[in-house]
Amino acid sequence: MDERRSPSPCSSRPSSPRTPPSEMFGPVGIEAVLDQLRIKAMKTGFEFNIMVVGQSGLGKSTMVNTLFKSKVWQSTEPNLDVPMPQTLELHSVTHVIEEKGLKLKLTVTDTPGFGDQINNDKCWDPILSYINQQYEQYLQEELLITRQRHIPDTRVHCCVYFVPPTGHCLRPLDIEFLRRLCRTVNVVPVIARADSLTIEERDAFRSRIQQNLKTHCIDVYPQKCFDEDVNDRLLNSKIRSWMSWNLLCGPDWPRTHGDLPASAPPGSRSLLLWLGLTEST
Numbered sequence: 001m002d003e004r005r006s007p008s009p010c011s012s013r014p015s016s017p018r019t020p021p022s023e024m025f026g027p028v029g030i031e032a033v034l035d036q037l038r039i040k041a042m043k044t045g046f047e048f049n050i051m052v053v054g055q056s057g058l059g060k061s062t063m064v065n066t067l068f069k070s071k072v073w074q075s076t077e078p079n080l081d082v083p084m085p086q087t088l089e090l091h092s093v094t095h096v097i098e099e100k101g102l103k104l105k106l107t108v109t110d111t112p113g114f115g116d117q118i119n120n121d122k123c124w125d126p127i128l129s130y131i132n133q134q135y136e137q138y139l140q141e142e143l144l145i146t147r148q149r150h151i152p153d154t155r156v157h158c159c160v161y162f163v164p165p166t167g168h169c170l171r172p173l174d175i176e177f178l179r180r181l182c183r184t185v186n187v188v189p190v191i192a193r194a195d196s197l198t199i200e201e202r203d204a205f206r207s208r209i210q211q212n213l214k215t216h217c218i219d220v221y222p223q224k225c226f227d228e229d230v231n232d233r234l235l236n237s238k239i240r241s242w243m244s245w246n247l248l249c250g251p252d253w254p255r256t257h258g259d260l261p262a263s264a265p266p267g268s269r270s271l272l273l274w275l276g277l278t279e280s281t
């Protein structure tokens, strides 16, 4: 039998008995925890899943296309300027963004528009059941005794809700939809096609939306429970004062607003600006 076998990787003995374990792995005190977490996060990266929800024709698919500078839907006739068809089922586009060595797997889920039926009762059901299904799937994976080291995260972290640019206030359908959605997921309301309103109209509309949300106890992102410390509170109150965002992302967005930095994924700016979400544009 060959006695010169390589040491087993599972062997409890260190490879060199003269090297103490603390030197091999660096400091092991509490002060090392932050560094270890940072190294781990840099290695594994983050996953962020956004869902876009709203009535038909408000520009959800256009936003996803603008964000990724690619077509969620592509015409089979390349030379014909065929209008984008209606989205009839949920589908997701994923891109891995890397910035200063940190990876972000960004997934945007486009949903079919609602609100064009005679009876819109329960039009929120397919979207809510998709969101709950993702939670359930993740939970079931976590409950397994032999869990995967990395559970694919398909849970919706943020839901961008497109408010039609009526210039008045939230419609009863939006209120009902938002009330249900807010109980399940972080919701960011945006004024869709905001270029169809003047700046004064947008500001007035935005404050009426904020009033409506308050009256109907619709707790959009960032919720009060995120105000954990002073810094969070300051940042969150700033974000709250901006709500709702204006969304301008027609097909001409990159042409009219300049090119995007090379660090961004194709067709994007910073996450909020990629979406064309601005506080005052």
Ligand SMILES: Nc1nc2c(ncn2[C@@H]2O[C@H](COP(=O)(O)OP(=O)(O)OP(=O)(O)O)[C@@H](O)[C@H]2O)c(=O)[nH]1
Residues within 6 Å of the ligand: 054, 055, 056, 057, 058, 059, 060, 061, 062, 063, 083, 084, 085, 086, 087, 088, 111, 112, 113, 114, 192, 193, 194, 195, 196, 247, 248, 249, 250, 251
């Ligand atoms: N003026 C203006 N038009 C926009 C904007 N975003 C999209 N559009 C136009 O609105 C139309 C509808 O856009 P879509 O992206 O198909 O809308 P959708 O919400 O995905 O529609 P469904 O698939 O029916 O749910 C298209 O003709 C777009 O060019 C915007 O910010 N401003």
